Amino acid sequence: xxxxxxxxxxxxxxxxxxxxxxxxxxxxxxxxxxxxLEPPTGDPDRYLGPFPGGEPHxxxxxxxxxxxxxxxxxxxxxxxxxxxxxxxxxxxxxDAVIHDVPPAEAERLGxxxxxxxxGKERLVTTTISPFGESGPHRDWKxxxxxxxxxxxxxxxxxxxGHPEMPPLRPFGRQSAYQAGVNAAVATMxxxxxRLRTGRGQHVEISAQECITAILEMxxxxxxxxxxxxxxxxxxxxxxxxxxxxxxxGWIFVLCVEEHQWQRLVELxxxxxxxxWDVAAxxxxxxSNWDALRPFMEEWASQWTTDELYRAAQxxxxxxxxxxxxxxxxxxxxxxxxxxxxxxxxxxxxRITQPGAPFKMSGAPWEIRTPAPALGQHNxxxxxxxxxxxxAEIKSLHGAKVA
Amino acid sequence: MxxxxxxxxxxxxxxxxxxPTCTMQLAHMGAEVIRMESMRRVCTxxxxxxxxxxxxxxxxxxxxxxxNQGKRSIQLDISKPDGVxxxxxxxxxxxxxxxxxxxxxxxxxxxxxEELRKVKPDLIMISMSGYGRGGPESGYVSYGPAQVPLxxxxxxxxxxxxxxxxxxxxxxxxxxxxxxxxxxxxxxxxRERTGRGQYIDMSQxxxxxxxLGEGFMEYGMNxxxxxxNGNRVAxxxxxxxxxxxxxxxxxxxxxxxxxxxNALCGVMNRPELAADPRxxxxxxxxxxxxxxxxxxxxxxxxxxxxxxxxxxxxGGVAASPPLVNRELAEDPHxxxxxxxxxxxxxxxxxxxxxxxxxxxxxxxxxxWRAAPVMGQDNDYVYGDLxxxxxxxxxxxxxxxxxx
Numbered sequence: 001x002x003x004x005x006x007x008x009x010x011x012x013x014x015x016x017x018x019x020x021x022x023x024x025x026x027x028x029x030x031x032x033x034x035x036x037l038e039p040p041t042g043d044p045d046r047y048l049g050p051f052p053g054g055e056p057h058x059x060x061x062x063x064x065x066x067x068x069x070x071x072x073x074x075x076x077x078x079x080x081x082x083x084x085x086x087x088x089x090x091x092x093x094x095d096a097v098i099h100d101v102p103p104a105e106a107e108r109l110g111x112x113x114x115x116x117x118x119g120k121e122r123l124v125t126t127t128i129s130p131f132g133e134s135g136p137h138r139d140w141k142x143x144x145x146x147x148x149x150x151x152x153x154x155x156x157x158x159x160x161g162h163p164e165m166p167p168l169r170p171f172g173r174q175s176a177y178q179a180g181v182n183a184a185v186a187t188m189x190x191x192x193x194r195l196r197t198g199r200g201q202h203v204e205i206s207a208q209e210c211i212t213a214i215l216e217m218x219x220x221x222x223x224x225x226x227x228x229x230x231x232x233x234x235x236x237x238x239x240x241x242x243x244x245x246x247x248x249g250w251i252f253v254l255c256v257e258e259h260q261w262q263r264l265v266e267l268x269x270x271x272x273x274x275x276w277d278v279a280a281x282x283x284x285x286x287s288n289w290d291a292l293r294p295f296m297e298e299w300a301s302q303w304t305t306d307e308l309y310r311a312a313q314x315x316x317x318x319x320x321x322x323x324x325x326x327x328x329x330x331x332x333x334x335x336x337x338x339x340x341x342x343x344x345x346x347x348x349x350r351i352t353q354p355g356a357p358f359k360m361s362g363a364p365w366e367i368r369t370p371a372p373a374l375g376q377h378n379x380x381x382x383x384x385x386x387x388x389x390x391a392e393i394k395s396l397h398g399a400k401v402a
Numbered sequence: 403m404x405x406x407x408x409x410x411x412x413x414x415x416x417x418x419x420x421x422p423t424c425t426m427q428l429a430h431m432g433a434e435v436i437r438m439e440s441m442r443r444v445c446t447x448x449x450x451x452x453x454x455x456x457x458x459x460x461x462x463x464x465x466x467x468x469x470n471q472g473k474r475s476i477q478l479d480i481s482k483p484d485g486v487x488x489x490x491x492x493x494x495x496x497x498x499x500x501x502x503x504x505x506x507x508x509x510x511x512x513x514x515x516e517e518l519r520k521v522k523p524d525l526i527m528i529s530m531s532g533y534g535r536g537g538p539e540s541g542y543v544s545y546g547p548a549q550v551p552l553x554x555x556x557x558x559x560x561x562x563x564x565x566x567x568x569x570x571x572x573x574x575x576x577x578x579x580x581x582x583x584x585x586x587x588x589x590x591x592x593r594e595r596t597g598r599g600q601y602i603d604m605s606q607x608x609x610x611x612x613x614l615g616e617g618f619m620e621y622g623m624n625x626x627x628x629x630x631n632g633n634r635v636a637x638x639x640x641x642x643x644x645x646x647x648x649x650x651x652x653x654x655x656x657x658x659x660x661x662x663x664n665a666l667c668g669v670m671n672r673p674e675l676a677a678d679p680r681x682x683x684x685x686x687x688x689x690x691x692x693x694x695x696x697x698x699x700x701x702x703x704x705x706x707x708x709x710x711x712x713x714x715x716x717g718g719v720a721a722s723p724p725l726v727n728r729e730l731a732e733d734p735h736x737x738x739x740x741x742x743x744x745x746x747x748x749x750x751x752x753x754x755x756x757x758x759x760x761x762x763x764x765x766x767x768x769x770w771r772a773a774p775v776m777g778q779d780n781d782y783v784y785g786d787l788x789x790x791x792x793x794x795x796x797x798x799x800x801x802x803x804x805x
Contacts, residue, residue, distance in 0.1 A: 062619025
């Protein structure tokens with residue numbers, strides 16, 4: 001009986017943007033065997049950083065290391081005939097292939113779904129691209145920032161009241177993470193269907209659509225009310241705001257439900273302004289927030305961040321601190337849950353990093369091996385798995401195919 | 403061939419945004435998702451705008467209707483003992499149960515995993531609380547907007563020298579919803595091969611931190627909190643959102659290498675910038691990024707962002723305006739891909755909703771129906787599935803178990 005949820009699955013991954021790597025990471029961490037095909041120069045994320053001391057090094061990029069634990073690395077020039085033969089051999093025994101090469105280039109490289117699936121009825125092909133595989137913008141160029149803009153996210157983020165400040169990206173390559181998790185969802189759907197049908201299929205993911213699908217209520221303001229949204233989303237209720245506390249930290253003040261506001265009023269000792277008509281309910285407070293905000297700012301500044309967080313939560317008001325990374329790594333709660341994992345990277349020391357995004361009672365999530373060195377598994381995969389002789393592997397290397 | 407989860411049934415105890423995002427993915431794949439909800443404690447989203455004509459109503463919210471497409475709804479008050487019993491009957495004929503109450507609330511209701519597995523031994527159940535089960539903060543209350551600061555994302559996001567920022571939406575919610583859908587699918591795959599169900603404990607705080615890997619890696623390597631730096635990143639320059647002609651109009655542009663920078667100079671008709679020693683290499687452009695952005699903005703200030711995007715893309719430069727909801731709704735590309743879903747809804751008519759960001763060739767995914775009005779499937783579930791008589795139904799309604 002398989003121990004982990006995805007034991008026995010073999011995934012071939014080829015990554016450009018982080019999206020394919022994250023999709024495959026989610027599956028690798030649940031037990032799938034993931035073989036990364038890297039060009040001889042390596043996955044571009046190897047050059048992205050962050051690096052220890054800021055010194056670039058192909059085996060020390062933080063982004064690459066985080067996204068590629070539990071995987072095997074094989075270097076392969078898929079544009080050569082012999083490289084292509086190796087790819088075909090790998091695909092014949094694989095359950096799914098996941099890549100994020102843009103459609104036109106994928107076709108040129110022989111990575112289009114028809115090219116990959118030819119003669120392989122059971123193979124699932126999952127391709128991720130900025131705009132999908134059809135439509136007038138199919139071949140538009142995109143990076144995370146422009147994909148987030150095309151999806152509608154950057155417009156929502158920025159500083160209300162400062163129209164001179166630009167729409168703003170969130171931290172990290174979030175379009176890649178979202179395309180990646182959507183790709184993992186859809187790939188699992190296709191693999192689940194295959195248990196019944198015996199057939200693989202093609203799955204395509206548009207990163208733009210992954211973002212447009214999660215714009216909270218802001219998209220709906222157009223079809224429902226003909227209202228364009230403003231930056232920092234459409235905050236129809238209040239309070240939702242940050243305030244600085246006396247220790248210099250920041251508290252996020254939030255009341256979604258009216259009963260939470262009532263308990264906040266109690267916590268504040270029922271100051272007069274909370275009884276004014278302009279504070280009467282969550283919608284009215286939103287309309288009058290500029291006038292009300294200074295009162296709450298003054299009140300919050302009398303607390304430390306942690307005191308205010310605990311005091312609000314004692315009354316079941318959903319405040320939260322704006323946590324720093326150090327505070328999270330030091331959190332008693334996260335320690336008690338065993339969230340962070342420490343991974344020993346041969347070239348880049350031990351690092352404490354985010355662990356399981358969910359805990360499965362019957363099938364563990366785990367980091368079994370650190371991210372691979374470039375081509376670390378060439379011999380294991382080409383020799384032991386595909387049965388190539390040492391001489392044949394050497395000849396691939398000599399021809400710079402692997 | 404129908405969707406990949408055809409024949410799978412989901413007992414949906416979710417509310418607000420995170421949980422419904424999870425179960426909507428399952429509905430997209432053809433699972434039958436049965437929302438259990440009641441007028442006693444109406445889902446927060448049903449009470450939030452936008453509403454047509456600005457008129458509130460539990461069936462009128464665009465926020466609710468966006469994230470509950472393709473689901474069924476029954477009225478059931480699970481705070482009453484008879485409601486709990488009916489919920490268990492529904493779970494007994496389901497494959498998956500999903501809930502996102504604060505931690506342990508589902509146990510107090512008598513619908514925790516240990517209770518539910520008695521009626522459905524191979525059940526897959528996922529709890530998606532803000533803080534997860536166990537640990538000193540597990541009883542804390544959490545809503546999506548607070549997950550952004552709590553997870554560390556706010557301290558990492560913002561303009562250089564400014565305070566921590568939100569990210570413009572309750573990102574922890576949909577991110578948790580997608581990760582939860584992946585967990586459920588993986589557990590279904592496992593069950594299909596082993597016959598075993600399981601319980602999945604998700605903390606939204608933790609699933610949000612899982613997508614901040616670069617930040618934690620930088621801290622782990624160099625012991626520093628990455629400073630907020632607006633739209634700039636270390637590996638590309640220019641990489642920004644630039645002011646355009648008109649009111650509050652902007653254009654995002656990113657160049658990853660010298661070729662793309664040279665192409666940008668060509669589109670701007672500023673060939674001398676490509677040769678300018680301040681901007682020749684990536685290192686030069688990073689060292690002179692203020693000047694670089696000023697030069698680009700002197701051009702964008704005269705441009706319409708949509709027209710400029712067309713010209714930049716034709717020249718091989720990654721660019722897009724930050725699209726606002728109206729531009730998304732009217733985007734010819736999204737329209738050509740049939741991304742938006744427009745289904746008749748009994749109370750709001752036909753409205754445009756964001757659809758499914760993936761396409762499957764063999765088991766197509768689909769939104770078969772608009773989001774349900776409260777209790778729209780009472781007859782189907784209580785009558786067809788559970789086989790209750792009219793008399794029993796009337797009695798349950800009279801006692802406000804069905805409410």
